[in-house]
Amino acid sequence: MKIYGHPMSTCTRKVLTVLAEKGHEAQFVFVDLAKGAHKQPDHLARHPFGVIPVLEDEDFTLYESRAIIRYLDHKLPGIALTPTELRARAQMDQWLSVEQSYFATPAVKIFFQRVFLPMQGKEGDASIFEAAKAEVVRTLDVVEKALAGQEYLAGSSYSLADISWMPYLQCLVVSKVGELITDRPNVAAWWKRISARPAWVKVSS
Numbered sequence: 001m002k003i004y005g006h007p008m009s010t011c012t013r014k015v016l017t018v019l020a021e022k023g024h025e026a027q028f029v030f031v032d033l034a035k036g037a038h039k040q041p042d043h044l045a046r047h048p049f050g051v052i053p054v055l056e057d058e059d060f061t062l063y064e065s066r067a068i069i070r071y072l073d074h075k076l077p078g079i080a081l082t083p084t085e086l087r088a089r090a091q092m093d094q095w096l097s098v099e100q101s102y103f104a105t106p107a108v109k110i111f112f113q114r115v116f117l118p119m120q121g122k123e124g125d126a127s128i129f130e131a132a133k134a135e136v137v138r139t140l141d142v143v144e145k146a147l148a149g150q151e152y153l154a155g156s157s158y159s160l161a162d163i164s165w166m167p168y169l170q171c172l173v174v175s176k177v178g179e180l181i182t183d184r185p186n187v188a189a190w191w192k193r194i195s196a197r198p199a200w201v202k203v204s205s
């Protein structure tokens with residue numbers, strides 16, 4: 001298998017975390033975003049939207065990180081990251097969707113405003129930052145309630161849903177708004193639990 005991605009990309013990290021959880025080595029193909037490699041014809045042939053990651057498994061090509069992690073979980077042996085019980089599986093799907101709809105975008109906006117733009121010598125826009133922060137607050141308040149009395153998003157077992165949230169939670173930490181996590185006891189305990197997993201430590205360090 002080949003993964004086309006970038007080690008710092010949130011979507012790539014989800015995929016690499018699933019591979020690490022499964023103990024599976026795939027060939028990593030570095031896509032140089034800074035040089036625009038993802039907009040070149042060879043990459044557009046793999047991913048018509050010109051982003052990363054992309055999985056190649058022999059003659060099969062798959063893009064979209066959430067589709068890739070589901071495929072890898074079903075295909076590879078090792079720890080099962082999708083609950084078998086119907087309602088737990090439905091909850092996993094719900095939280096994957098919540099992450100995509102109400103969390104990933106504002107968390108990445110915070111990262112851009114607080115880390116990426118300053119790194120390039122540019123100033124962030126305070127109103128974009130505040131609007132994104134308000135959205136993250138609203139979402140994490142919902143997560144805080146949902147995690148009362150349960151260890152993981154899908155209930156008692158660690159799943160693809162937890163993995164899909166981790167890169168965006170980390171965006172908050174590196175953007176120095178980690179208090180959005182630590183001020184919420186259930187979210188804080190969950191983040192501590194999932195971010196200590198060796199697979200995530202390997203991928204994120």
Ligand SMILES: N[C@@H](CCC(=O)N[C@@H](CS)C(=O)NCC(=O)O)C(=O)O
Binds near residue numbers: 010033038063064
């Ligand atoms: N929905 C896509 C999003 C992919 C995406 O936005 N990837 C980012 C990196 S995390 C990217 O390639 N950005 C470069 C760009 O937008 O030009 C997925 O989950 O795979």
